[in-house]
Amino acid sequence: MNLPPALSLPTMPTAPAPTSTRFLAACGGAFLLLFLACLAVAEAPLESVMGLVQKIFYFHVPCAWLLMLSTLVCAGGSIAYLFRGSERGDRIALSAAELGVLFGMCVLVSGPLWAKAAWGVYWQWEARLTSSLLLWLMLVAYVLARRYGGTSARRLAAALALFAAVDIPLVYFSVRFFRSIHPQTTVVSTLGPGMRGAFWLSLLSFTGLWFVLMSLRLAVENAQARIVELEVLLDQAEEKKS
Amino acid sequence: MTGSFWRYTLLIAGKDLRIEGKSREVLYTMGFSAALVVLVFSFALSNATDPAQGPITAAGVLWAATLFTGTVALARVLDRERENEAIRALLLSPAPRAAIYAGKLLAVSLLMLAVEGVLVVLVGLLFSAEVFAHPGWLALVLLLGTLGFAATGVVFSAALLRSRNREALLGALLFPVVIPVLLAASRATACMFDPLAPDLEPVAFWVRFLLATDVIYILLGLWVFEPVVSGE
Numbered sequence: 303m304n305l306p307p308a309l310s311l312p313t314m315p316t317a318p319a320p321t322s323t324r325f326l327a328a329c330g331g332a333f334l335l336l337f338l339a340c341l342a343v344a345e346a347p348l349e350s351v352m353g354l355v356q357k358i359f360y361f362h363v364p365c366a367w368l369l370m371l372s373t374l375v376c377a378g379g380s381i382a383y384l385f386r387g388s389e390r391g392d393r394i395a396l397s398a399a400e401l402g403v404l405f406g407m408c409v410l411v412s413g414p415l416w417a418k419a420a421w422g423v424y425w426q427w428e429a430r431l432t433s434s435l436l437l438w439l440m441l442v443a444y445v446l447a448r449r450y451g452g453t454s455a456r457r458l459a460a461a462l463a464l465f466a467a468v469d470i471p472l473v474y475f476s477v478r479f480f481r482s483i484h485p486q487t488t489v490v491s492t493l494g495p496g497m498r499g500a501f502w503l504s505l506l507s508f509t510g511l512w513f514v515l516m517s518l519r520l521a522v523e524n525a526q527a528r529i530v531e532l533e534v535l536l537d538q539a540e541e542k543k544s
Numbered sequence: 545m546t547g548s549f550w551r552y553t554l555l556i557a558g559k560d561l562r563i564e565g566k567s568r569e570v571l572y573t574m575g576f577s578a579a580l581v582v583l584v585f586s587f588a589l590s591n592a593t594d595p596a597q598g599p600i601t602a603a604g605v606l607w608a609a610t611l612f613t614g615t616v617a618l619a620r621v622l623d624r625e626r627e628n629e630a631i632r633a634l635l636l637s638p639a640p641r642a643a644i645y646a647g648k649l650l651a652v653s654l655l656m657l658a659v660e661g662v663l664v665v666l667v668g669l670l671f672s673a674e675v676f677a678h679p680g681w682l683a684l685v686l687l688l689g690t691l692g693f694a695a696t697g698v699v700f701s702a703a704l705l706r707s708r709n710r711e712a713l714l715g716a717l718l719f720p721v722v723i724p725v726l727l728a729a730s731r732a733t734a735c736m737f738d739p740l741a742p743d744l745e746p747v748a749f750w751v752r753f754l755l756a757t758d759v760i761y762i763l764l765g766l767w768v769f770e771p772v773v774s775g776e
Contacts, residue, residue, distance in 0.1 A: 384771040432727070439720035447717055451707050458703030458717065461768045465696060465721045468760055472724070 325517060332510035339507040342500035349497075355419040358412050360501060363490075364508035365408040366434065370470050371512065372402030373437060376444065377467035380460035392456060393527065395463055397519040399444045401512060406438035429476035430484040437473055440466035549646070552639040556647025557654070560621055564655065570620045574613045574659045579666060581609040586670040599737035602673035607689065607730040609663055610656065611722070614693050615715055617655050621648065622701040631705060631773075641770035645698060649765070652694040653687075660686050673737045681736055681747055688754040689729030695761040696721045703772045725761075728753045 339360070349356035375398035382391025413431065414424040425431065440462060447459040476484075493501060564570055585605040625631040634644060664682070668675035675682065700718050704710035732750035735741050 384768060433724070436720055436723055439723075443717045443720050447713060450709065451704075451713055454706040455704070455713065457772045457774075458700060458707075458713075461699055461703060461772050462717055462721065464764055464768055465761070468764065469724070 328510075328517070329514050332507065332514045335503070335507035335510050339500070339504040342503045345496070346500035347494060347496045352420060355416060358416040360504040362409060362412040362416060363501070364505045365405045365412065367505060368405040368508060368512050369402055369409055369434070369437065369441075370473065371509070372398045372405060373441065373463070373466050373470055375516075376402060376441070376463045380463035384457065384460045384464075389527065392460070393520060393523040395460065396445075396448055397516055397523055399441050399448070399463065400519060401515055402441040403438065403445055404515075405512070406434070406441060409434060410438060428484060430473065433469060433473040433476050437466060437469045440469065549640060549643050552643035553646040553650060556634075556639065556644055557650035560624075560648070560651035561654065563624065564621075564651075570617050570655055571658060573620070574616050574655065575662055577616055578609045578613040578659050578663050581605075581612050582663065582666045582670060585609075598671065599673060599739075600734045602667050602671035602675075602737050603730045603733035605671065606660075606663055606667045606733060607726050609667075610660055610689070611693070611719070611726055613659055613663075614652075614656050614690070614697065615718065617652055617659075618694070618697040618701040618718075619711065619714060621652050621655070622698070622705060626705055635773065641773065642766045644773075645702075645765055645769035648698045648702070649691070649694050649762070652698060653690050656690045656694065657686060660690065674739055675737060677739065678736045678744065678747075681744065681751075682733070684751060685729055685732045685736070685747070685754065688751065688758055689725055692725035692729075692754060692758045692761055693722050695758065695765045699765045699769055699772055702769065705773075725754065725757055728757065 343357055343360045346357070346360070348354060376395045379388075379391040379393075379395030379398060382388040383395060413434075417426065418424050444459050444462050444466065447455045447462065451458065490498075490501065582605055585601075585608070589601055589605075625634060635641070639647075664675050664686075667673055697718055700721075701710075701714055704714055704717075707713060728750045732747045732754070735744065735746045735750075
């Protein structure tokens with residue numbers, strides 16, 4: 303691309319490139335942790351009442367944590383975009399929202415599978431399940447607004463992210479405020495020693511995976527923003543030439 | 545500052561209500577579509593014979609109709625500002641953005657409450673529900689439910705003023721956010737409509753929940769309205 307010297311390319315903050323050594327090392331670390339977590343979950347003792355099906359816990363809880371983390375990051379990015387006009391904040395918010403949809407889907411699939419074995423039904427209209435479903439629906443609405451709302455819907459989507467963040471305390475504390483058959487938030491501290499190590503390793507490895515996916519998604523968003531900028535510069539250059 | 549905030553709020557709400565008083569467009573279209581929603585549910589559920597489900601059904605229909613007709617009110621009241629670029633004049637006026645938000649919230653809530661008055665009577669007639677067993681509690685739940693709905697709806701419909709497919713997007717984006725309000729309101733209403741309910745303790749619980757949600761949603765609305773509409 304031959305641009306006139308007057309039109310210098312702007313520099314943009316970027317996430318580590320997906321091919322950089324630092325990024326590849328982080329990927330390797332995250333996948334090694336995941337592998338170790340799989341081994342630890344397989345080795346963890348069986349729960350006395352539910353048996354093997356309780357092992358969904360090691361997948362379900364980390365996914366639920368990442369759903370909440372994604373929503374928080376999405377809301378943080380949206381605040382930066384709404385109040386400081388930060389384009390990077392907007393890109394972080396979109397990337398986090400998409401990951402929230404992904405991990406929310408994992409929660410909403412693994413939860414009913416576990417519920418069928420534990421409660422005898424796939425779905426129960428109780429506070430924790432309903433509030434988690436609503437949180438996921440808000441993130442789906444955010445992604446829909448970003449995909450089909452055009453540029454004018456970006457601010458609206460950012461506002462939606464803030465309303466979604468309000469739902470997080472409701473999801474977390476719902477089992478205390480309402481009568482609920484869902485396990486309490488204190489269940490982790492009651493785990494046996496063999497289960498506790500596997501749980502924390504699983505949580506850590508899923509969080510590592512989230513950071514890797516987030517870096518990749520953000521790199522795609524940054525590249526897209528750069529392409530748009532270059533197209534604008536090219537148009538300007540062609541206008542000058544003609 | 546506080547005095548001018550309330551003055552501008554009342555001016556903006558008064559302007560919208562005066563326009564509505566002359567055209568009655570939103571009231572008539574909302575009222576008619578609300579009646580249609582209740583009738584459709586009534587036809588569809590006419591064979592439901594379990595009397596224990598009666599209050600739950602009546603409350604669900606009341607709030608489902610409120611949800612659909614409230615969306616009509618939101619779209620229309622904010623849409624008026626698009627005509628002749630009135631929104632630009634409104635944003636350039638000395639009125640604080642928070643007062644514009646509060647004025648619109650007040651106007652939409654009052655219009656919705658007027659239609660809900662008719663809806664309650666219609667639900668009582670068609671579903672044989674004891675809608676006036678606890679009129680004070682019912683009025684409070686209707687007020688809090690409507691405020692919670694309008695508090696988010698005004699932000700979203702203002703932000704969608706320039707969007708290409710705003711009719712489709714408004715429902716898709718607004719409904720997930722307002723569902724907690726509608727769930728709480730319909731649970732409280734079902735308890736009030738139930739003649740066999742032992743006491744009104746669940747109603748008091750859901751009213752507290754609605755109050756907390758309304759305060760959070762209104763504060764959030766006041767906070768984000770300015771940056772959301774500043775791109776208009």
